[in-house]
Every structure is written in C-alpha cells, then in structure tokens.
Amino acid sequence: MEDVGVTIVIGFINIVATIVDFVLYLPELLTGGSEKKSSSPYAQQTSNEPSAPWRALESLGELATTISPDCKTLDELFKRAAQIHSESPCLGTREVLAEEDETQPNGKVFKKFILGDYTWQTFKDVDTRAENLGSGLASLGQQPRQNILIFAETRAEWMISMQACLKYNFPVVTLYATLGEDAIIHGVNESEVTHLITSNELIEKFKKILPQMPNVEHIIYFDYGLNKPDVSGFPENVKLHSMSRVEELGSRAENKSVVPQKPTRDDLAVIMYTSGSTGMPKGVMISHGNLMCGMAGQCSRIPKLGQMADTYIGYLPLAHVLELSAEMSCLANGVRIGYSQPLTITDQSTKIKRGCKGDVSVLKPTLMASVPVIMDRIYKNVWDKINNGSKFSKALFNWAYNYKAKRYIKGGDTPILNKLIFKKVKAILGGNVRMMLCGGAPLSAETQRFMNISFCCPVGQGYGLTETCGAGTISDATDLTTGRVGAPLTCCEFKLIDWEEGNYRNTDKPFPRGEVMVGGGNVTLGYYKNPSKTAEDFSVVNGQRWFSTGDIGEFQTDGVLRIVDRKKDLVKLQAGEYVSLSKVETALKMCPLIDNCCVYADSSAMYAICLVIPNQKQLSDLGTKLGIEHQSWEELCEKPEIVKEYLKEIQVQGKKSKLERFEIPQRVKVCELVWLPETGLVTDALKLKRKQIQSYYQEQINEMYS
Incomplete structure (x- = not known):
C-alpha cells in the first residue's frame, strides 16, 4: 500500500508540474527552448586541409598571450592586482583551534580538527609579505635564475612563497608533497637547488635524506599553525630558518636596497616535476610567457571572472599545474582564495570533528576545480544518502532529477525545484558554487550530468597537460553536452595527426580522428636536463612550439574535442x-x-x-x-x-x-x-x-x- 501511495503522490506532483510548465514556460515551449543549436560552432579549422589546425572562433586572428595588455610577466600580473584590489581579501586560512581524539563505532581512534573561521590577508598584505620574503631569500644567498624548491602542501604560505620567487626571478621547482624519498632526492639533485622552502609538517622528511642532497645549504620552513616543528638533529652544514624570520630579515632597510632582477617572458618561472606515473618524475620547464598564455586562455572560458565577488577554494596540490594556474588566474582577477585540504573540505570529511563544519560550509565558494575521482565520490555519496532515505523522498528526488534533466537538455532551468529539492545537494559544496572545472582525467558523462543538474551550476570539463601549462580546452558554459572536453582555448590551436597502428586518421568520417597535438605560446620549453625526451615530444613548426600528447582525439561538427583513446593505454x-x-x-x-x-x-x-x-x-x-x-x-x-x-x-x-x-x-x-x-x-x-x-x-x- 505504501508503494501505491507514493506513486499516487508523485503522479499528482507531475500533473501540477505540467500545468506550471505550461503557464511559466509557454513562450519557451513555442520557440523550442533556449538550447544552443549544434549548427553554431565553438571552433573551426583554419583551412580545408584535413591536417589544418583547429582554433576557437575568437582566436582565428591571433592567439591570446596575456590576461592584461599591461602585463608581460607573472610578477607584473600580481603587482597590478595588488594595486587595484589593495584592501580586498586575498588569501584566507582557517585556524586550527584544537586537535582531539574521536572514537569511531568500530573502536578505532582518529585525530579530528576543531577549526575556527577564515582569517584573511589582503592583496596589499600578501604583496608586502612576498616582497619581504624575496628580499630575505636574496640576503641568504639565493640568486636570480637559480632554482629554489617549494615542497609543501597547498596553503597560503605556498602561494606567498611563489609570488616572492616570481618577483625576484627565482625559478621555482615543485615536487608533490607525497613523493617518496628517492623521487625527492632525484628532483632536488637534478635541479641543483641550494635553498628549499617546506612546511613544518614536512621538514622531518629531509632530516634523514639531506646527506644525499649535497647542494642544499638553507631550509626555510613555515612556522604557522598549531604544531611547531622539531628542528633538532639536522646536519650542521644546513642552516634552518623560519619563514617569519626570513620575512623579517628581508624587511630590514639594509636588505631593502637590493633591487630585484626583473624577469622576462622567456625566463623560467617553474620547473614542475610531473607525478611520475611511469617512473621517476620529469621536470617540465615553464616560462613566464608560457603561463601567461595558458592563463589568458583559461580565464576567457570562465564567465564574468573578475566581475563578481567570487571566492575560490584551493585544496588540490599547488605542485599540479591545474591548481597553480587556476589560483594565479583567480588572483590576477581579484578573486579571493580560501584554503582547504581534502581531509577537511566537507562536513563529512575524515578530519572534521563530528558536529563541526567543513571548509566549504564556512567558506561558501563560488568557484572550484576538481578531479574526476573526487567528483565520482561526491556523486556516489549523494546517491547513497538518497537511496537510504524513505521511499517517498527517494521517489521525489528521482522525479525531480528526471524532470530537471528534460528541461536542462532543452537549455532551461527549474528555479522552484532548485529551491525546494536541489538546495540540500548544493549545500554539500557550500551552496554558492556557480562554476566547477574538472580536469586531470576523463569525467564520466553520468557524473557530469548529475553534477550539472543537482548542484545547479555548469560543470566544465577541461583538457590540458603540464607540458601545455594545463591549458588546452575547457567546455563552454553554454555547452550542455557530456563526454566532451570543449573547444580549444584562445591561447592555442590543435591538430590531429594520423595514427595508423590504432586505425585513427584525420580523414575519418563522420568525424576526423588522430593523435592530439597542441601548439601555441602555452606549450612549454621541454623537459629539464632531458634533451632526448624533449626532442621526442616537442617540435617547432614555423616558429611555433607543438607538443605531441599521446592522446587520441576526435573533433566534432561544432569544433568541440572528444578524447577517445590514449596510445599508451591501448592494449592489443x-x-x-x-x-x-x-x-x-x-x-x-x-x-x-x-x-x-x-x-x-x-x-x-x-x-x-x-x-x-x-x-x-x-x-x-x-x-x-x-x-x-x-x-x-x-x-x-x-x-x-x-x-x-x-x-x-x-x-x-x-x-x-x-x-x-x-x-x-x-x-x-x-x-x-x-x-x-x-x-x-x-x-x-x-x-x-x-x-x-x-x-x-x-x-x-x-x-x-x-
């Protein structure tokens, strides 16, 4: 009887919704909805030749090279933002008030955080701290165009350190904070850093391996947070300094007289060591000009970036090009960044004490980036809660979801259902997210559609690599399809090259297919101290750099790319x-x-x-x-x-x-x-x-x- 009752109620709701539809959306129904017509392309080829490059419509003339015409390098970009948004909040951090043991139902005990509100540093504060830190590093012997390592988790101090190094033309070497000892030793020795910056949590990693890194002379550690690091037991030939001490050193009048050596667009900004999915990590050499181009392309695909009071949540590794370029793009446009970590991001996260709020609930971000694994987890957690609810709540959500899906496909929305049904789902990510970007790996069509509908905001897929500064494609906010990664960004162009072994050709019908090649100013300089691999993957044609991705793509009629295969993932x-x-x-x-x-x-x-x-x-x-x-x-x-x-x-x-x-x-x-x-x-x-x-x-x- 209960099932019959639920069916009757849902049937009645459906009838009411149909009537409301007819009254509210009659003009839309008569005109066929607001769906973007497939005949309106996002990109096109520059000629009729099968191998001709594909470009975004807005970059058929020249490719984008900067966010602001006044800025040629990354340090200029932040300096401009600090002048325009001087007193606006810039970087935010939640204070750890306490750490407590919490016993789980299975008897295990986990340490949980009790966190306070976000406290903010203004753009002026961050600019001043970066200036002082850069000056302090110079007084400790760090030289322009000499590599320096940042080895830390994503947090405000990471970004301040980055901005300091950009100001003083210190190329930043990045390594993932979870790398093993061998990979750390490899990266440090290959890049020949003498100075390294790390966190109070990670400094312990270096104690045992420093004898195997003979070039290291100075370690600067973050000294902010609940737990202070143990700095005893380090080799005598390596000097340890707290970040606050180096900043104080740089603020002194005698050190202020040192004029920073200004970088050029061709100068190295970052040597980003890839995650090493196939062995020891490779260092990708990224210039100021490379990142400026990549960020210009990415920003053009985010609606109203810099025109709204946006808040970005930073929690992915800043040693990854997706997060680094996203955060620097936000700062360049005056967007504030609140920092988080995967273990504290939501109310249900493993480090959040029961009854306390996760970071998104406090920060309420409007913009966020993610990777497919995290989005898949959110998708499954939401459905798990729905399926464990009452029969009526489950039936109601399923009806609302299917109803909105039909409207969504036609380009419409359901404001009433958004407030009554989907508001609770939106609250999982704080309730204010207006756009999400997913990159790093393919996102399933099912998860993408669910996120679009249930979180009431566009979820764009992006495609890019460390070797292209993370820039390549991002799906347009008006593109309602799934399973595609968008059209080329305004900073680059794409070619499809035949791969005979896999039977992919750029003359294939109905859509051209082949190995994806990316060309433009965002294509990086190659691999650090690895000329043979650089020659294998990079090329220069008519003065423009190209990168061979190893991915197999397909350009569809509207100029949007779909990744259909990967050469290395294909097994016969x-x-x-x-x-x-x-x-x-x-x-x-x-x-x-x-x-x-x-x-x-x-x-x-x-x-x-x-x-x-x-x-x-x-x-x-x-x-x-x-x-x-x-x-x-x-x-x-x-x-x-x-x-x-x-x-x-x-x-x-x-x-x-x-x-x-x-x-x-x-x-x-x-x-x-x-x-x-x-x-x-x-x-x-x-x-x-x-x-x-x-x-x-x-x-x-x-x-x-x-």
Whole structure:
C-alpha cells in the first residue's frame, strides 16, 4: 500500500508540474527552448586541409598571450592586482583551534580538527609579505635564475612563497608533497637547488635524506599553525630558518636596497616535476610567457571572472599545474582564495570533528576545480544518502532529477525545484558554487550530468597537460553536452595527426580522428636536463612550439574535442582486439560498489582483468546481504562470494556502459589496500600509477591469468 501511495503522490506532483510548465514556460515551449543549436560552432579549422589546425572562433586572428595588455610577466600580473584590489581579501586560512581524539563505532581512534573561521590577508598584505620574503631569500644567498624548491602542501604560505620567487626571478621547482624519498632526492639533485622552502609538517622528511642532497645549504620552513616543528638533529652544514624570520630579515632597510632582477617572458618561472606515473618524475620547464598564455586562455572560458565577488577554494596540490594556474588566474582577477585540504573540505570529511563544519560550509565558494575521482565520490555519496532515505523522498528526488534533466537538455532551468529539492545537494559544496572545472582525467558523462543538474551550476570539463601549462580546452558554459572536453582555448590551436597502428586518421568520417597535438605560446620549453625526451615530444613548426600528447582525439561538427583513446593505454589482446584501459575504467567506476579500479590487459591473453578498490559501505552492506560473517571489511575482500558478486556487477556495468564483450574484464581482485598518494600507487592528482600497481599486485595478476 505504501508503494501505491507514493506513486499516487508523485503522479499528482507531475500533473501540477505540467500545468506550471505550461503557464511559466509557454513562450519557451513555442520557440523550442533556449538550447544552443549544434549548427553554431565553438571552433573551426583554419583551412580545408584535413591536417589544418583547429582554433576557437575568437582566436582565428591571433592567439591570446596575456590576461592584461599591461602585463608581460607573472610578477607584473600580481603587482597590478595588488594595486587595484589593495584592501580586498586575498588569501584566507582557517585556524586550527584544537586537535582531539574521536572514537569511531568500530573502536578505532582518529585525530579530528576543531577549526575556527577564515582569517584573511589582503592583496596589499600578501604583496608586502612576498616582497619581504624575496628580499630575505636574496640576503641568504639565493640568486636570480637559480632554482629554489617549494615542497609543501597547498596553503597560503605556498602561494606567498611563489609570488616572492616570481618577483625576484627565482625559478621555482615543485615536487608533490607525497613523493617518496628517492623521487625527492632525484628532483632536488637534478635541479641543483641550494635553498628549499617546506612546511613544518614536512621538514622531518629531509632530516634523514639531506646527506644525499649535497647542494642544499638553507631550509626555510613555515612556522604557522598549531604544531611547531622539531628542528633538532639536522646536519650542521644546513642552516634552518623560519619563514617569519626570513620575512623579517628581508624587511630590514639594509636588505631593502637590493633591487630585484626583473624577469622576462622567456625566463623560467617553474620547473614542475610531473607525478611520475611511469617512473621517476620529469621536470617540465615553464616560462613566464608560457603561463601567461595558458592563463589568458583559461580565464576567457570562465564567465564574468573578475566581475563578481567570487571566492575560490584551493585544496588540490599547488605542485599540479591545474591548481597553480587556476589560483594565479583567480588572483590576477581579484578573486579571493580560501584554503582547504581534502581531509577537511566537507562536513563529512575524515578530519572534521563530528558536529563541526567543513571548509566549504564556512567558506561558501563560488568557484572550484576538481578531479574526476573526487567528483565520482561526491556523486556516489549523494546517491547513497538518497537511496537510504524513505521511499517517498527517494521517489521525489528521482522525479525531480528526471524532470530537471528534460528541461536542462532543452537549455532551461527549474528555479522552484532548485529551491525546494536541489538546495540540500548544493549545500554539500557550500551552496554558492556557480562554476566547477574538472580536469586531470576523463569525467564520466553520468557524473557530469548529475553534477550539472543537482548542484545547479555548469560543470566544465577541461583538457590540458603540464607540458601545455594545463591549458588546452575547457567546455563552454553554454555547452550542455557530456563526454566532451570543449573547444580549444584562445591561447592555442590543435591538430590531429594520423595514427595508423590504432586505425585513427584525420580523414575519418563522420568525424576526423588522430593523435592530439597542441601548439601555441602555452606549450612549454621541454623537459629539464632531458634533451632526448624533449626532442621526442616537442617540435617547432614555423616558429611555433607543438607538443605531441599521446592522446587520441576526435573533433566534432561544432569544433568541440572528444578524447577517445590514449596510445599508451591501448592494449592489443591475443585475438587482435584493442582494449582502451582508461575507457573501461571510466565506465566501471560508475558502479556503486567501486571507489577506484585499474584495468590490466596482457597482450598474450584473451581477456582483461580488473583490480578494484571497493566502496567500504557498499562492501559492508553486500556482506550483510549475503550473510557473510566477518570481523573487518578487509576480510570481506577475500571472500569468494564477494569476488563473485563484484565480477557480476562489473559485467552488468560494462553492458550498461555499452562496452564491447572483449573490453569487459573477466577476472577481478577486490583489494583491501586503499590507493592513496602515500601508498605510491596513485599520483597526488589521484591518477593511477599503472607500472607500480602492476608490480605491487603481480602475484595476484598471475593468479587471475593462470
């Protein structure tokens, strides 16, 4: 009877909604809605030749090179912002009031934060601190055009250090904060840094490995926060300084007399070490001009950037080009940045004490960037809450979602439903987000559509690489499609080059396909001290630099790019079929039972296999449903009944995602180890490290193929 009652109520709501639709949206219904017509392109080729470059319509003349015509370098960009927005809030940080132990239902004890409100430094404050820090570093012997390392988590002090180095023409070397000792030693020694900046939490990492880094003379550490670092036990030949002391040193009159050596557009701004998904990290050389071009292109795709009272939430690694360029673009346009971290970002985050507010609830950002893994988690968490609610609330949300989806596809909106139904979903990210950008890996169409509809804001996909300053494409806010990454930005152009082995050609019908090449001022200078790899991936044609991405793309009629494959991810099975590993993984991660997965295919085998990181709640519920006795969720991972059920769900999800039979994995391993950057199996941007994963699970892989 309850189900019948729910059906009747939802049916009545649907009738009322239809009447309201007819009254409120009659003009729209008569004109066919406000959907952007597919005949209106976003980009086009510069000639009729199949290999001709694709450009955004607004850059068919010249490619963009700067956000402001008055600024040629990154230091000038921030100086301009500091003059215009002098007293406006710039960088915000939540004070850690206390750290307390909290006992979980399973008896485990975790440390939780009690956080205060955001406190803000103005643009003038940040500019002054950066000036003093740069001057202080110079007084400690740091020279212009001499590399300096920033090795720290994302926070205000990271950005202040960056701005100081840009002012004084100190090229910044970046390494991910979760890298292992060997990778840190490699990056420090290869870049020959004598000075390094780190946080009070990470300084301990250097104590043991400093003897293997003979060039290091000075360590500057952040001395802000609840816990002060232990600076004892370091080698005597290395001098340690707190950041506040270096700033004080730089503020002295005798040091102020040192005039910074102004950088040029051709000067190195950053040597950004990639996450090393295939081995030791490579240093990508990025000039001031490269970043200026890339940021110009990115900013042009964000509606009304700098015209609204925007707040950006910074929590992704600043050692990643996506976050660095996003934050510097925000600052250049007077947008304030509030800092967070993945462990405190929402009310439900693992470091937030029960009953306390997460960072988004306090900050209420309007702009944020993300990566697919995080968006997939949000998607699953929301549906999990909905499915665990009452039958009526579940039916109501499903009706509202499907109803809005129909309006959304036509370019319309549902203001009433947004206030009554989707307001609670929006509140998960603070309630004020007006645009989200996702990059770093493919975002599933299902997750993108859900975020667009439920969070009531456009979720744009972007495509870019460290080698292109993170700039390449960003989907337009008016583009309501999914599964595509947008048109080329105004700073660059794209070409598709035939890849015969994979049977991709730029003469393919109905859409041209091929390996994606990016050209423009945002294409970086190459790999640090690696001329052979630079020559392999970079080229210069008619004075313009090009980068060969290794990705396979397809340009559709409206000039929007879709990534369809990756050369390195393509494995040929024994029977001759090609399996795109990342394509299969994107599809399978939509399964509620799966948090993450890695598909593996041996070219001597007939089928692919899959390593799965389970969703712990779903796994526990599945164990209860199957009546399996267990003491921990780790034990569940080994149960044959669980493995059988996961394989069954993978088959169902594969068919639902329209994967070919040979693409769907035929064996599965449910892994008890959660893949975090600290494990060395994923990067800081949460991309899979396939080589390391294969090595770690080689025994299990052999068993699945035996």
